[in-house]
Amino acid sequence: MANSPQSxxxxxxxxxxxxxxxxxxxxxxxxxxxxxxxxAAGDHDVAQAALTTAQPEMMRGVTKGVLHKNTVARKMSRLSSRVKALKA
Incomplete structure (x- = not known):
């Protein structure tokens, strides 16, 4: 329990x-x-649009210290490869 004014x-x-x-x-x-x-729905266009809007939000989490840089890089890489695989 905090006792001093500063704590x-x-x-x-x-x-x-x-x-x-x-x-x-x-x-x-x-x-x-x-x-x-x-x-999961298999819709490439919607997935691409959602990924495009998610990327800046994830990077903002990095700059604000909520998430680690490498964690976000890994997640974006995996998601983008999965979205790219939908097109093929």
Whole structure:
């Protein structure tokens, strides 16, 4: 439990950041789910559009420190190859 004024402030800041990061992570997952659903449906055009909108959101998660750079790079690479395979 926070006792000093500074530790109380830090606890408030941590709660605020947690809520912001949680919302951003949830938003990223929503974008990824849209891509996954389009891939499962087999619709290349919708999947490509969903991936195009998901990429900037994922990179924003990297710059904000929510996700690691390599994690996002790996996910984007795998998703893009799966979307590309739909066209063939």
């Amino acid at each position: 109380k402030k830090r606890a408030r800041q941590a709660d605020r950041r947690f809520a912001i990061n949680k919302a951003r992570r949830s938003r990223i997952r929503t974008f990824l789910r849209k891509v996954e659903e389009a891939i």
